[in-house]
Amino acid sequence: MRPHAGSIEDAFLIDFRSTHRPRPGRSAMISRRLLMTFSLLVVLSASSLALADTCVECHQDPKLKVQNPKLFYYYEDFQNSVHGVAELDCVDCHGGDPKSTDMKVAHNGVLDPVAYDKVPATCGQCHGQQHDTFVTSEHYQILEDDGLAPNCVTCHGAMEMDFIFVTRVKNTCSFCHNLETGTLPGVPDQADYVLNKINIMKGYRSFVNTHAADRDQVNSLDASYQDLIARWHRFELDAVEADTKVLLGDYRKAKAQAMKDRRVR
Numbered sequence: 001m002r003p004h005a006g007s008i009e010d011a012f013l014i015d016f017r018s019t020h021r022p023r024p025g026r027s028a029m030i031s032r033r034l035l036m037t038f039s040l041l042v043v044l045s046a047s048s049l050a051l052a053d054t055c056v057e058c059h060q061d062p063k064l065k066v067q068n069p070k071l072f073y074y075y076e077d078f079q080n081s082v083h084g085v086a087e088l089d090c091v092d093c094h095g096g097d098p099k100s101t102d103m104k105v106a107h108n109g110v111l112d113p114v115a116y117d118k119v120p121a122t123c124g125q126c127h128g129q130q131h132d133t134f135v136t137s138e139h140y141q142i143l144e145d146d147g148l149a150p151n152c153v154t155c156h157g158a159m160e161m162d163f164i165f166v167t168r169v170k171n172t173c174s175f176c177h178n179l180e181t182g183t184l185p186g187v188p189d190q191a192d193y194v195l196n197k198i199n200i201m202k203g204y205r206s207f208v209n210t211h212a213a214d215r216d217q218v219n220s221l222d223a224s225y226q227d228l229i230a231r232w233h234r235f236e237l238d239a240v241e242a243d244t245k246v247l248l249g250d251y252r253k254a255k256a257q258a259m260k261d262r263r264v265r
């Protein structure tokens, strides 16, 4: 159920007045609690308003499941992705006109920002640091001109973005790094090995970040992790491999400690 706009405005007025009237003790508690409830309502209604863009209205239509399944699953994948969970809007990456119900008008230019060569800039609007380490890497610079350089979506996926797609990444690397070309043919297996380790590490990391009692240690591990990922985005593969082994060991120990702490508490 969505509260109608009037009730939210009224709620704000009431809160505004109540926070400016000195009231001691219990009633102040109650009015704080009311304020929290009303703020929650405002947030909820704001997010349902944000969802009411025409892109979503058309693309979520269950009829598409039969009429255009590929299109439907694009949407469903997106909803489950990190970006869907973070409530990004389609226009954040695609542009277009999310107010128009006319498909042609709405679709004006929606494929431009996600064209392969535009992807790094589009993602870079929000992930500046990863963008900068990646596009200034020598590897990217060398390959940029022929449009073959692996880019953000090669490794992260696009609409369905979630974990790193190790096999897909490996295949992309083998396109150039193979015995025939002779260009560092060990790279695909090395990337495969490192990425699997990083995926395992992410599991430990998320446990440690939530449960470890020693927050200084969490911060220091986190700094090492960020550093490792920056070096990955610069394609310093040998260094990343060595450091991944060390950091994985550190996270493993920290997880064991965090589990002990939990049992003691």
Ligand code: HEC
Pocket (backbone or CB within 6 Å): 054, 055, 056, 058, 059, 068, 071, 090, 091, 094, 095, 096, 097, 098, 099, 100, 101, 102, 103, 106, 107, 110, 111
């Ligand atoms: C009136 C319904 C409708 C609206 C509004 C709409 N879409 Fe679509 N969209 C579709 C359909 C249907 C397709 C499949 C088109 C086809 O098969 O020709 C599609 C296809 C697409 C594609 C694939 C590329 C293409 O041109 O076929 C993208 C990307 C896309 N939409 C994004 C968006 C975004 C972003 C918005 C909002 C700014 C939006 N759409 C608004 C119905 C809509």
Ligand code: HEC
Pocket (backbone or CB within 6 Å): 055, 056, 059, 071, 074, 075, 078, 083, 088, 089, 090, 091, 092, 093, 094, 114, 119, 153, 158, 159
């Ligand atoms: C985080 C950025 C991002 C957001 C947000 C996003 N997309 Fe996409 N989308 C992409 C990228 C990148 C591609 C290109 C896929 C590729 O290269 O494989 C794409 C591809 C698509 C396609 C397939 C286009 C084709 O090539 O036929 C459709 C359809 C689409 N998006 C619809 C949407 C809709 C609808 C929304 C909102 C619900 C949305 N996208 C939100 C990044 C995004």
Ligand code: HEC
Pocket (backbone or CB within 6 Å): 082, 083, 086, 088, 092, 093, 119, 122, 123, 124, 125, 126, 127, 152, 153, 156, 158, 161
């Ligand atoms: C409009 C801003 C925006 C754009 C554009 C955008 N993202 Fe994101 N991205 C976010 C937000 C918000 C999150 C979730 C919060 C977070 O973890 O930082 C996120 C999360 C991620 C994550 C997971 C981060 C983690 O901590 O695990 C990856 C990977 C990612 N984005 C890559 C991309 C790629 C690749 C593109 C381009 C196709 C892109 N993003 C476009 C805002 C954006």
Ligand code: HEC
Pocket (backbone or CB within 6 Å): 120, 123, 124, 127, 130, 131, 134, 135, 150, 151, 152, 153, 154, 155, 156, 163, 164, 169, 195, 198, 202, 226, 229, 232, 233
């Ligand atoms: C060759 C593969 C590869 C490419 C290309 C790539 N990444 Fe990543 N990226 C990774 C790996 C591996 C990680 C660490 C594991 C993870 O977060 O899932 C990562 C992590 C991230 C994160 C999360 C950082 C964090 O602190 O957790 C973001 C955001 C991100 N990448 C964005 C981008 C963007 C934007 C681009 C393009 C400009 C890009 N990546 C290109 C492999 C890649």
Ligand code: HEC
Pocket (backbone or CB within 6 Å): 138, 139, 142, 143, 148, 149, 150, 169, 172, 173, 174, 175, 176, 177, 183, 184, 187, 191, 234, 235, 236, 237, 238
């Ligand atoms: C389009 C071809 C191409 C693709 C795809 C490609 N590479 Fe490369 N890579 C090269 C070339 C060319 C060199 C330079 C080789 C040299 O200096 O002898 C290189 C060099 C490297 C190096 C050596 C360090 C450096 O920065 O020069 C690493 C590591 C590397 N690539 C990793 C990867 C990984 C990981 C992938 C997959 C995500 C990948 N490459 C995909 C062509 C490619």
